[in-house]
Amino acid sequence: MRKNRSLLYHVIIFILAQLAWLSLLGLWIYWYVYNYLVFKKVGNQISPQLSYDTTNVVPFVVGLVLLVGLSLITTWIFRNLNVQLRLNKLYDNFIGNITHELKSPLSSIQLYLETLKSRDVPPEKQKEFIDFMIKDGNRLQRLINSILEISALEQKKLAHNYQVYDAEPLLKQLFIEMAEQFRLPQDTITIDGKADCKIVADKLALKIIFDNLLDNALKYSLNSLKINVKLNCNEKIFTIEFSDNGIGIPQLERKKIFNKFYRIYRRDIPNVKGTGLGLYWVREIVRNHGGKISVASEGEKKGTTFTIELPVYQASKKRFVNKLLTKAKSNKQITLSDE
Template sequence: MKKFHFLKHPVVIFVLAQLAWLSLVGIWIYWYISNYIIFDLVGDKVSPQLVSKSINLFVLITGLFLLVAVLTGMYLIFIYLNKQLHLTKLYDNFIGNVTHELKSPLASIQLYLETMNIRDVTGAKQKEFIALMRKDANRLNYLINSLLQISGLEQKKIAHSFDIYSLEPLVRNLISESARQFNIPDDAIKITGTAPCSCVLDTNAIKIVIDNLIDNAIKYSKETVQLKIQLACNSKSFVIQFIDQGVGISPKDRKEVFKKFHRIYNPDSPNVKGTGLGLYWVKEIIKYHGGKISVFSEGRNKGSTFKIELPIYQTTKKRYINSLLKISTKNVKNDG
């Protein structure tokens, strides 16, 4: 089916619609001329109904078919253009958000540098300024690296390093690292359940997933973040659920939340900053691992649950395992 994928391109649809329209006009012209010639030659000897009945039926059916083809082609082009306009709007919003996200730390660093240049800042204050500038620089570096990695992931240029891992100790360790990274108190994240199973993973990519989901919980929490993380294994999958107490997600936004550039506007958190790429990035990483991610929320101000399912090593198809491990730059080992 992939070799016919080009038929979905709007230019091809437009060309086919024009061909259908020209064919329709050509058939009608041919029908008119043919009838004219027949009646001119034998019109006084043969009943017109006998000559034209079958031809008229054929021309009618063919004309209707081509007309439907033209209308269908125009409708598909309209749908495509509508989607392109929507994407353009999202892209414009994305450019604005990224520009703001890039300018904020740069402006902050510039302010600290100018302050240190104008005033004689020494001792503890100087260390404080340097720490704040380093924090802004790290934020800037993280954003730039995120954009580059998303681009590389889409173009399949990221060098993944897959391995077989025992999940529970690995995931608990990655969650602890993320909590320290975001300065979250120990009692803000509660991990429950057990996961006595193994998966083929790229730990760096899974760390990105955990970072983004925890960051998302922080951004959309009304007060202090409270996050519950449940671990479980079933016969086919490793399941991890991130349950927050934030502003929640409406049913219509649940269908859009993982799309590229999409951001949810919520009146309870109107000043949340972001690029609209975090959850899209998460979805692509999980998809690359052969898993799936979904979100559930009972509604506004009732929190959200992000559920990730990854195929466990024991029941994963051998071909899939080999394809992941083949592109890894490391030897297969069990980190458990």
């Protein structure tokens, strides 16, 4: 409620500022035209040398330019203020979400520890409690690592291990590992198409991309999850289409989902957890690989397709490829020296 009032105040101030400059502009035009008519009527009678020439228009034009400039500056300030308010709102939502994401496993771990301390728990239950605590601890570690890695990625400090891979075997291996990691039924993920080409990629970074896409598909699927992956290569581009059978993405939301901290809220799935960083992270990794990502959805409950395009190794610019591979070598040297 307080945020809505704050936004309302800024809108009112903007409207009043526009009314003020329009009033000022009207008074300026009225004053100029009035003086012009008076001078034109009386000037020749007093002295012919006081005739009105074009140079007298300069103050009027300068005044108009200043007033219009003031209006444009006011509009620019309001636009940037509005953007900042939206960013603040997204940041506040992120803080709330991340607090919940951190608090939930911590509370669970604390509860298990207090139970072990205050009660005589059988050995079988102790092992079960420890397994749950390890699971919650891993969840915390993944969350913290993701935030740190996104920060490092933005500051160009994240160590990548770029190598040249055969595209199709690499992707198939990643999806087999994902199915095992997420404990998916055997027929959940199907892979179609051929990709007889090479790419320069960081295998771990690609895994992060598809882990996030699969995690989103699991969160936003009401029925049994089905994932279809289509691979395709031409002379320049390696294309991956990652499609699910989830609830879909409204058209107005598609341009926003890759923004930092942005999350889609659905009333039919109100308890979906997340930080709003996953797809932003995906987009940044794809960009670092010299590629691009887009999203399409035919409508509500008709699924979503993410299309990732990466440059083929043979068609990539030598300067860009050498930069990636050199970065990987330098990261290895730094790691060895640290050891």
